[in-house]
Amino acid sequence: MLLATEQLTRRYAGLIAVDAVDLAVPDTGIHAVIGPNGAGKTTLFNLISGLTPPSSGRIVFAGSDVTGDPADRRARAGMARTFQNIRVFNSMSVLDNALTGLHPRLTASLPAIVTRLPGFRREESAAIARARAALGLAGLLTRAHEAAGALPYGDQRRLEIARAMAGEPRLLLLDEPAAGMNPAERASLAALIRAIAAGGTTVLLVEHDMPFVMGLCDSVTVLNFGRRIFSGPPAAARQNKAVIEAYLGPKVAARLGGAA
Amino acid sequence: MLAQQLLNGLLLGATYALFALGFTLMFGVLRVVNLTYGFYFTAGAFIALWLTQFGLSLWLALPAAAIASGGIAVAVDWLLLTRLRRAKADELTSLMVTLGAVLALYAAMTAWLGPDIRRLPPGVIAGGALEAFGLRVSTAQLLILLACVLLAGGLLWLMRATRLGLAIRAMAERPDTAALMGIATGQLAALVSFISGALAGAGGVLIGLNFNAIHPYMGESMMLRGFVVIVVGGLGDIFGALAAGLLLGVVEVLTAGYLASGLKEAVAFALLVAVLWTRPSGLFGVAQGRKA
Numbered sequence: 001m002l003l004a005t006e007q008l009t010r011r012y013a014g015l016i017a018v019d020a021v022d023l024a025v026p027d028t029g030i031h032a033v034i035g036p037n038g039a040g041k042t043t044l045f046n047l048i049s050g051l052t053p054p055s056s057g058r059i060v061f062a063g064s065d066v067t068g069d070p071a072d073r074r075a076r077a078g079m080a081r082t083f084q085n086i087r088v089f090n091s092m093s094v095l096d097n098a099l100t101g102l103h104p105r106l107t108a109s110l111p112a113i114v115t116r117l118p119g120f121r122r123e124e125s126a127a128i129a130r131a132r133a134a135l136g137l138a139g140l141l142t143r144a145h146e147a148a149g150a151l152p153y154g155d156q157r158r159l160e161i162a163r164a165m166a167g168e169p170r171l172l173l174l175d176e177p178a179a180g181m182n183p184a185e186r187a188s189l190a191a192l193i194r195a196i197a198a199g200g201t202t203v204l205l206v207e208h209d210m211p212f213v214m215g216l217c218d219s220v221t222v223l224n225f226g227r228r229i230f231s232g233p234p235a236a237a238r239q240n241k242a243v244i245e246a247y248l249g250p251k252v253a254a255r256l257g258g259a260a
Numbered sequence: 261m262l263a264q265q266l267l268n269g270l271l272l273g274a275t276y277a278l279f280a281l282g283f284t285l286m287f288g289v290l291r292v293v294n295l296t297y298g299f300y301f302t303a304g305a306f307i308a309l310w311l312t313q314f315g316l317s318l319w320l321a322l323p324a325a326a327i328a329s330g331g332i333a334v335a336v337d338w339l340l341l342t343r344l345r346r347a348k349a350d351e352l353t354s355l356m357v358t359l360g361a362v363l364a365l366y367a368a369m370t371a372w373l374g375p376d377i378r379r380l381p382p383g384v385i386a387g388g389a390l391e392a393f394g395l396r397v398s399t400a401q402l403l404i405l406l407a408c409v410l411l412a413g414g415l416l417w418l419m420r421a422t423r424l425g426l427a428i429r430a431m432a433e434r435p436d437t438a439a440l441m442g443i444a445t446g447q448l449a450a451l452v453s454f455i456s457g458a459l460a461g462a463g464g465v466l467i468g469l470n471f472n473a474i475h476p477y478m479g480e481s482m483m484l485r486g487f488v489v490i491v492v493g494g495l496g497d498i499f500g501a502l503a504a505g506l507l508l509g510v511v512e513v514l515t516a517g518y519l520a521s522g523l524k525e526a527v528a529f530a531l532l533v534a535v536l537w538t539r540p541s542g543l544f545g546v547a548q549g550r551k552a
Contacts, residue, residue, distance in 0.1 A: 051436060075442035087437045089430055099423060100430045103442045127423070167442065 008057035035223035080164035081173035090149030098131035101166035273509020274408035280489035282459030288496025298479030304461025333457020494542025
């Protein structure tokens with residue numbers, strides 16, 4: 001397993017947002033965490049990426065316990081993520097945004113930067129090449145020198161993915177990547193995610209759009225009210241009574257069950 | 261006469277700009293109005309004073325005082341603000357904490373050293389004045405100009421042309437997201453504190469040299485000017501602080517030369533009010549966003 005959570009829990013005053021969730025993400029492929037709004041998906045992502053500390057439970061990434069590690073250490077260990085509400089660096093160019101994503105791979109020390117020795121320059125041009133490759137993957141190469149804040153919405157989403165991919169992560173966490181996209185944009189996003197997975201980066205995405213997930217993912221974990229109610233292949237999720245009830249409510253689910 | 265006044269104004273303004281650069285950097289990146297900043301200015305001046313009294317050349321005492329002031333800034337920031345940052349306290353809390361701390365620091369220093377004005381050892385900087393085209397520039401003023409150009413240029417280069425600067429800009433805009441990019445924001449915050457404190461310390465040495473007057477509260481009157489410069493230049497804006505610092509120096513010198521030296525500060529603060537009336541985000545400000 002590349003990533004595993006064990007009994008992971010996050011309580012807020014009067015609310016258990018994530019309730020003893022066991023999640024296992026294999027070394028390869030595309031995997032999803034789905035569930036209705038308010039199921040605790042984004043909180044789970046914040047716990048995994050280190051933005052929110054858990055109330056209890058463990059997180060194991062690439063064989064080591066990262067539960068107590070801050071977000072920047074997890075990023076350097078090979079975890080990258082995007083956000084549901086876009087968080088590109090608006091004041092920077094598209095290329096500079098991608099370069100910030102390379103920070104986990106930065107090895108030059110301050111003296112090396114100041115003296116601009118050949119080793120530093122080599123690293124610098126390699127970094128720009130890698131950032132441009134990530135932009136190329138996301139189809140943003142022609143906009144490399146535009147201001148990131150001025151990009152259209154769909155491109156800002158792709159830029160977040162490019163920035164995350166620039167650091168060549170082992171695990172890419174995508175928080176509702178298809179939110180607000182039209183069908184054509186969704187199709188090209190799905191192709192991008194497949195290309196990323198084919199390149200060897202494991203993808204874990206959060207979505208509440210079931211059709212988007214069904215055609216794309218190798219496995220799904222379903223959350224409802226913070227609890228895991230299902231884990232397995234997407235086709236089985238569609239047949240699962242608990243999952244249907246969570247999405248449609250028990251009454252509609254019963255009526256559908258009667259009709260079938 | 262006017263040319264000489266303009267030149268003196270620009271030289272004075274260069275030190276204001278240097279001092280304000282660190283202040284605006286601290287505000288823009290760390291998002292605190294840190295009033296202890298003026299203390300690093302005083303500390304830099306006193307450290308250089310002591311080092312030159314021990315016979316060290318000013319060319320060595322200046323960088324040594326800047327580095328020591330940077331170290332003090334890191335320690336003060338860590339002591340005062342780490343807990344507040346963790347608790348995500350609002351800006352008013354950090355303002356009040358640093359106000360209390362800086363008053364305590366000035367008072368303790370005065371109790372220890374006395375309020376007297378001290379002077380650098382005579383002949384601390386060798387050589388007389390240069391004269392060209394009817395303008396006089398003292399060696400001290402040349403040192404001030406050189407230090408300001410080097411430090412301001414170095415800061416701009418670091419921020420705009422290196423990936424360390426890119427990381428600092430990322431942290432200024434979205435600290436959480438920067439951490440998710442693997443940027444060690446805690447270490448970077450300490451580095452920014454160091455750079456800011458070092459700039460303040462260097463400013464203290466240079467102002468001490470320019471007026472040859474060093475005393476514990478010198479940082480306090482400088483802080484008022486620092487506020488004028490960073491607000492007029494646009495909070496967090498490095499280019500703006502440079503331009504506004506030079507402007508303030510020229511305005512002060514011209515006021516003292518052609519009106520009355522007692523009016524210097526009245527004019528300086530009237531300038532602040534006038535700029536904010538007409539351009540609320542500073543001279544070069546855009547309506548929103550922070551720049552570092």
